[in-house]
Amino acid sequence: MNKVAIVGTGQTKFSKEDANIEKLLFESANNCVQSTKNCNSKDIDGVLVSTNDNSKYMGAILSEMMGIQPKVSHSIEHLCSSGTSAIISAYSYISSGLLDIVLISGVESATNPGQVLEWDKSRGSFDHPIYWASMLTKSHKRKFHTTEEELAIVSAKNHKHAIDNPLAYSNEPRTVSEVMNSKQITDDLRILDCSRSCSGSSSIILASEEKAKKISEQLIWITGIGQKTTSASFTKNILEEIKSTRIAANSAYEMAGIEPKQIDVAEVHDAFSICELMAISELGITSNEKSGEFVRNLFNTENKMINPRGGLIGAGHPLGATGISQTIEITNQLQGKSEKRQIPNAETGLIHNMSAAGTSSSVMVLEN
Amino acid sequence: MTFFENQLEEGIFQICYCENCNSALWPSKEICHVCHEKTIWRKSMNVGTIIEFSKKDSTYFGLIEIDHGIRILGEISCSSEPNIGQSVKMIVSLHNKPHFLFIVENN
Numbered sequence: 001m002n003k004v005a006i007v008g009t010g011q012t013k014f015s016k017e018d019a020n021i022e023k024l025l026f027e028s029a030n031n032c033v034q035s036t037k038n039c040n041s042k043d044i045d046g047v048l049v050s051t052n053d054n055s056k057y058m059g060a061i062l063s064e065m066m067g068i069q070p071k072v073s074h075s076i077e078h079l080c081s082s083g084t085s086a087i088i089s090a091y092s093y094i095s096s097g098l099l100d101i102v103l104i105s106g107v108e109s110a111t112n113p114g115q116v117l118e119w120d121k122s123r124g125s126f127d128h129p130i131y132w133a134s135m136l137t138k139s140h141k142r143k144f145h146t147t148e149e150e151l152a153i154v155s156a157k158n159h160k161h162a163i164d165n166p167l168a169y170s171n172e173p174r175t176v177s178e179v180m181n182s183k184q185i186t187d188d189l190r191i192l193d194c195s196r197s198c199s200g201s202s203s204i205i206l207a208s209e210e211k212a213k214k215i216s217e218q219l220i221w222i223t224g225i226g227q228k229t230t231s232a233s234f235t236k237n238i239l240e241e242i243k244s245t246r247i248a249a250n251s252a253y254e255m256a257g258i259e260p261k262q263i264d265v266a267e268v269h270d271a272f273s274i275c276e277l278m279a280i281s282e283l284g285i286t287s288n289e290k291s292g293e294f295v296r297n298l299f300n301t302e303n304k305m306i307n308p309r310g311g312l313i314g315a316g317h318p319l320g321a322t323g324i325s326q327t328i329e330i331t332n333q334l335q336g337k338s339e340k341r342q343i344p345n346a347e348t349g350l351i352h353n354m355s356a357a358g359t360s361s362s363v364m365v366l367e368n
Numbered sequence: 369m370t371f372f373e374n375q376l377e378e379g380i381f382q383i384c385y386c387e388n389c390n391s392a393l394w395p396s397k398e399i400c401h402v403c404h405e406k407t408i409w410r411k412s413m414n415v416g417t418i419i420e421f422s423k424k425d426s427t428y429f430g431l432i433e434i435d436h437g438i439r440i441l442g443e444i445s446c447s448s449e450p451n452i453g454q455s456v457k458m459i460v461s462l463h464n465k466p467h468f469l470f471i472v473e474n475n
Binding site for chain 2: 126130212
């Protein structure tokens with residue numbers, strides 16, 4: 001397999017306001033190509049668009065807007081992990097030798113239809129994600145004695161990180177007390193435990209080793225990939241586990257030849273506070289019993305290794321763009337370009353992106 | 369509307385069953401994905417067990433296990449806080465989307 005590197009990135013600001021997705025898509029793709037020296041639009045032979053929007057033919061539309069006539073263009077939808085699914089598809093095109101340089105752009109409007117999976121009849125009338133999140137939270141509290149305060153620390157920490165992210169939907173700080181006293185959604189979930197659906201777009205360019213070395217002097221390599229789908233129905237999950245994440249992480253670690261302890265910085269899918277605690281356990285960074293304590297320690301020591309960009313809770317969650325934005329953050333971290341968010345001497349980073357209560361997960365390892 | 373939804377509208381929860389594999393298939397499907405034989409429909413026993421629960425406003429909701437280990441999310445009707453492992457009776461309906469109501473008896 002050919003090696004694949006990240007050679008360019010571009011983003012828009014995330015916002016709670018509704019927006020035109022074609023405009024957002026063009027803005028982030030244009031930012032991406034403009035910031036990628038030694039790479040013109042005509043060099044790009046693949047264009048992939050990740051979105052949950054119902055708009056048609058987005059790969060071809062973005063190609064035309066960018067003046068590209070690629071060999072391959074299409075869109076990819078996989079709910080909240082559409083972004084990493086598109087990156088992994090592009091990786092596969094390049095590593096197989098079919099394409100050389102691929103632009104991947106993710107986009108969403110705040111009113112996207114991706115929050116509810118109508119097919120899953122087992123959710124009955126409780127089909128909004130707040131209901132499965134409440135089940136996971138209650139079950140984690142019951143089994144691992146996770147406290148309200150530990151959950152609130154996840155949100156306070158990620159809001160604090162987002163203050164230094166100029167592209168986050170909000171830069172408002174939130175204290176632990178504010179989170180714990182925010183509007184109660186259910187007995188086990190408060191409004192500040194939830195990520196917000198946002199408008200926004202993120203773009204990235206991947207290239208083969210041969211092309212990448214001509215484009216950039218600061219290459220970031222995708223060295224590990226794991227994906228797993230266990231079901232589409234939420235109710236087939238074991239409540240205390242995100243099995244798809246554990247399996248995907250093990251595949252990614254094996255491919256990269258690393259152990260979890262080698263991860264210097266990670267963007268994990270904190271759709272709700274509970275998801276971060278469960279994810280860092282399934283990724284092998286800590287254990288379920290110690291996840292609350294682990295996050296408390298990060299917060300108290302101002303260690304930004306988990307979700308330095310603010311995660312989904314702090315930065316916002318434009319579904320199709322989220323996985324790409326996470327990947328851009330880790331790329332910047334490994335290039336030493338994250339300014340106030342920078343983790344010192346970061347060499348190995350991880351991206352965790354998942355869909356529909358963790359019924360499927362993507363994990364990627366990046367190295368500089 | 370599917371047969372499953374039509375039956376929900378009549379207040380009946382139907383489950384697909386493969387007689388060849390001797391197993392229930394959920395979500396329902398007309399052909400068994402293991403042996404590819406045509407499945408049959410069987411009515412649920414309309415009883416279940418509470419696996420987990422929470423509350424929104426004054427309404428309890430939760431994950432309930434019914435026939436053959438099938439788990440679904442629904443409203444829990446009870447006079448005091450429910451308990452894990454409690455037995456419930458199921459009443460189903462369809463109003464644009466399925467609604468599953470679980471009644472805790474002797475609560």
